[in-house]
Amino acid sequence: MLRTIAVLNQKGGVGKTTTVANTAAALAMRGLKVMVVDMDPQAHLTIHLGENPKQAGPGVYEVLTKSANLAESLVEVRPNLRLLGSNIDLVGAESELVSVVGRDIILREALEAVQDEYDYIMIDCPPSLGLLTLNALTAAKEAFIPVQPHFLALQGFGTLLETITLVTRRINPELKVTGILLCMFDKRALLPAEVKADIEQFLDKARQTDCPWSGAQIIPVHVRRNIKLAEAPSYGKTIFEYEPKCNGAEDYKTVAEYIHSQTGAVVKEQGDELQQPPILIRELAPEAKTATLGDESVEASQTDRA
């Protein structure tokens, strides 16, 4: 029961790469099979996971231009964790592919071949809404949007959601925004609470509609601002390797647990009925049940009481 999640926000510096690196690492440490894809020519994810993009072999660029296949381009960076890396050539992919028919579905086609081998594929998007992000959104079934709760947090949100809507209309009707993750959260400041309330209000308006974020929720775990999270990448380490006891490690572990606890419900939502039955409903926090499972929540709480 694979979940393919694109982590995107066209704003830079909101926590996309940090989220992909550490959430994927936490899932892999839990024994799940995980692939991460670095769609950003800046190669921050590749570097964060300890690879040198200048010396790396084939990666996203080669897969998109079909000069290498996916299997030969993946690097096993940790137990259970494989990376499809980025390098500077990726900058040119957009213009090189401009006349290629089907250029927006290349990643999807490549990933389809390995579906059965993974529990999670997480795609780290560049800070733009161009062809690379489009490939990610076409390959994914879910979009996560990290948000840094400061006063311009929701600026650009409209454009982002319009892009997602376009993708769902034209190429990938299955795509849903499932999670908004508040990153670099500072509880003491007033603003985060306001930004959070704004997002909640915005999401609530979409609840009964068929837009791709009608089922989205703010992930009920915030990632607190933590300097260790900013230091770890320059050592090529995940937060669990760099400082396993810090708040950042705790937060991303909790985020990963939460995401995984939702898997049963999400896969069911995706109509994958032949797969395993929904799992872990009992493990969800009560607020999570009501927030995400709709009618299912009644059933779940009754089961709990029984």
Ligand SMILES: Nc1ncnc2c1ncn2[C@@H]1O[C@H](COP(=O)(O)OP(=O)(O)O)[C@@H](O)[C@H]1O
């Ligand atoms: N919770 C956090 N606390 C402190 N620094 C963080 C946190 N999350 C990310 N950072 C740092 O902020 C910068 C931007 O984060 P990054 O994940 O690279 O964002 P994006 O991929 O959206 O550009 C990086 O230097 C990163 O190390």
Ligand SMILES: [Mg+2]
């Ligand atoms: Mg990034």
